[in-house]
Amino acid sequence: MTSEQQVAQPASATQPVSEIQPLLEAHDLVAGYVPGVDILNDCAFKLLQGEIVGIVGPNGAGKSTLLKAMFGLVDIRKGSVSFQGSDITGMSPHQLVRRGVGYVPQRDNTFLPLTVQENMWMGSWVKKKVDKELINKERKQAIFELFPKLRERWEQRVFQMSGGERQMVAMARALIAGPEVVLLDEPSAGLSPRNQAAVFDNIVSVNKAGVSVVIVEQNARACLQICNRGYVLDQGRNVFEGSGASILDDEKIGRLYLGSLTGNVRL
């Protein structure tokens, strides 16, 4: 079964995108790291409930910066971000995690000396009370259903695991807090083709479990195959926006931004 066939049906499948209240939305974002140098220039983004949305583009386009700006890891100089209708511009990551936004950083995104279980606890302890009980029951079960391999690796330290398994841990850890949306920064970076395919399959499963997903990917073609919609960024601006399939089918976009391959590539 290809990942394309597994994609859940989000709200956007039945109604036009412009008519639905977005889950996560960014308007006219300007952001950057060094004073005076803007990486994002009036960038816009929208995610609807239940969607998988991909952000692709060449190196240095500002894909990861857009994700970080929405998650409060990069200062926003202009523009606004809203989540579930309320303004979250400039909020810090710890506030956003409590509101239901999860984030999985690019590579090296697990605590290597900690066990899988301890990594999960790190993800769960975001509220005043310890959610240990919760992990032991429902969510732990849900995580095992999504990532069966983690059941056997539960007590193992993460530095003994492969890159693909570490990515699994990072994703599971973001999910254990029960987020509405997860932001994934290059989840397939540095992985073998087989592990990359597994990661994209996992993302589809996560989405089917009810979590909306934003993916930033270098591996644009594979990513767009599982996306309901996608954004193409270049030099911090939106240059194209449309369904995953429409971006893949657009010859010009494909040639300019997605590499020389044409047509859909099976995972």
Place this chain on the structure above:
Amino acid sequence: MDWIGITVAALRASVGPVAVAYALAGLGLNLQFGYAGLWNYGHVVAVAAGAYGAAIPLEAGATLMVGVLCGVAAALVVSLFLGVAALRLRLDYLAIATIAFGEIFRQVVRSNWAEPVTGGVFGIQQFARDFFDLNPISEGRYGWGDFSFDHRSLWLMIVGWTLIVIGVLAMYMLVHSPWGRTVRAIREDEQVARSLGKNVFFVRLQSFMIGSVFGAFAGVLLAFANNVNPDFYSLILTFWVYTALLIGGIGRVLGPVVGAVVFWFLFQWFDGFMQSSIAEGWYGNLLQTTDAGPFRFMLLGLILVLLVVLRPQGFFGDKDEALLDAS
């Protein structure tokens, strides 16, 4: 050569009041450096703040309890100030800032300007009467042969080892709590911890201040044992505590306690050995008895280098954690 005499003297030092204070200071440093990964080279500030914070009100006539609480409060205030100013720095700059702060603190308390309060270069003496008045042990020496302590040292040791037991239990609970896991996780990867919604700066500040409380108790104990002398709180004290910590093993609750005991045993043993061997003319005219002091530092340094190369995790350290950066 009196091998037994040297060894017994070393054993006495290894469990004595100063070793106890080092163990307490090491417990705090282990939280900051071992668990939180904060390169604090100004731990001596917490120890000195504890000592001065207790000595100044006690000398002015405060009760013992008020004095001790003032010592802890002084360390908390100083570490809050240093933490807010320095914990936003990258770790190597944090090391430089804390070293500088340690020296600034010592220069301020020993200055003429501060003399009316801190006693300047003379320090503060004769303020621990209330503490020793509580001593239930009657005057005399206790122990076996040369391995004996006077009633004052014994009282300091009883209080100190009790504090260590309480400190070790508190530290065990702290580092095994969700908070402790967060502290370790931030040490491993600040960005990932932030992505999971951890307030990195706040957790670091907490661990820095809690570590300083242990340093403060060490300072109070040292002040009771040796009075307060500003030049005792120089940079070298921080590095001795680090050495003890590395011997015992970083990132293990009992590491600093074992480390302090072993450190003081080795330190005293080498001192005794060098003194005796020089006095017996082992090295001819090459070494004088005054050379014994520097020599023990050299030998300790050698042990430290060998330890870091051959057993970087120390006696009790966690090898997987100690070597992780290399994997």
